[in-house]
Amino acid sequence: MTNQFETNAIRTQTERTQFSEHSTPLYLTSSFVFDDAEDMRASFAEEKQKNLYSRFSNPNTSEFVEKLVQMEKAEVGYAFATGMAAVFSSFGALLNAGDHIVACRSVFGSTHSLFTKYFPKWNIETSYFKVDEPESIEGLIQPNTKILYAETPTNPAVDVIDLALLGEIAKKHNLLLLIDNCFASPYLQNPIDFGADLVIHSATKLIDGQGRVLGGAVVGNADLIREIYLFSRNTGPAMSPFNAWVLSKSLETLAVRVDRHCENALQVAKFLEDHPKVTTVKYPFLESHPQYEIAKRQMRLGGNIVAFQIEGGVEAGRKFLNAIRMCSLSANLGDSRTIVTHPASTTHSKLSISDRNEVGITDGLVRCSVGLESIKDILFDLNQALNA
Ligand SMILES: *Cc1c(COP(=O)(O)O)cnc(C)c1O
Secondary structure (H helix, E strand, O other): OOOOHHHHHHHOOOOOOOOOOOOOOOOOOOEOOOOOHHHHHHHHOOOOOOOOEOOOOOHHHHHHHHHHHHHOOOOEEEEEOOHHHHHHHHHHHHOOOOOEEEEEOOOOHHHHHHHHHHHHHHOOEEEEEOOOOHHHHHHHOOOOEEEEEEEOOOOOOOOOOOHHHHHHHHHHOOOEEEEEOOOOHHHHOOHHHHOOOEEEEEOOOOOOOOOOOOOEEEEEOHHHHHHHHHHHHHHOOEOOHHHHHHHHHHHHOHHHHHHHHHHHHHHHHHHHHOOOOEEEEEOOOOOOOOOHHHHHHHOOOOOOEEEEEEOOHHHHHHHHHHHOOOOEEOOOOOOOOOEEEOHHHOOOOOOOHHHHHHOOOOOOEEEEEOOOOOHHHHHHHHHHHHHO
16 A cells, blocks of 8 residues: 555445446445354454454455555554544543543543443543643652543634643653544644554544534554543444444545635635634634644644634624624534534533633634635635624
8 A cells, every 4th residue: 555645535445346337335234144163263263354243344444444544644444334433432542540540621522421421430530731731741640640632723713722732741651652632633633643542533523524423433552542442332332334434434534524614714724814703713723823833733624613803702602602603503513514513502512611711712712613605605605694
């Protein structure tokens, strides 16, 4: 295989049947058959690499994982039913009671719930650093700290965290570095280049790209993935073959889609910067972004999420959403359809105001997942809603 991202995404085909089909068929089968007793024994003993049961592996999930492994320059991986199954199973497999996590304060809502509501049940505590205070990380590390965890760019405030710095700290303190790379996608950023041990994806977002299926994956170091695989084949969060088939197909077009997403998002960000009703705009590839230099170092392009602040607080945010005509009001992101959300009144409404402010969710903050419609139509809709 070459190093060409697009070529691998399209040309990687791990299975072909006796019918010589050009594109990979769907292997909707829960289990697999063996030639004889010896074949079955050897397969179960892992002396042969054979599919046994689709909770363990399936040709469709293996192909999807193989593509992702190549894109992220990882050793191996495992695919999950959802991004959260991937997040939970990684922690579940690698942590013991009494272990400690250091994580960025701005993480996906359900990941935050794992840290605050569920992991304490197993005596696993988490300490948090703020996105703009990475210098505080080393002070949070304890003798029982095992994992350093972050997302970048963050949700929904689109802050950028220095992956090279995280890699250095993890190495120095012998921590496992886990990066949720969902907002960047494997096309824009490869955390393993900066020292990450494992890269987690919600495939539901840019990887699917059309808001149809759920999925997740973890790729990285082979020994760690082995632990995660064994945990998962027993606990059962596997990706369905159908979703894997859809997502492997989606990866074929990831590069071209994400290129256009980023082109549209940069135009949206520049348009908003000049709009009188907008007080601030955050987009990693705008020079005004506080971590612009870091973003340029670690990302190919700026991604498809733009966060902006409307003058007038919560009420102005709600008014803006009500005036939107074409864009969707939806909780998803990374879709071909442009989506706007108002985190303060929806996804993050349960947080106290001070907690919201700490992760950059001000009352007038709007998150826009810029899609693939004509840029003229996207700008027209945002403009008329701002002026309404
Ligand atoms: C959506 C998302 C997840 C969870 O993925 P699901 O597929 O919805 O379970 C995790 N991390 C980030 C950054 C996300 O955006």
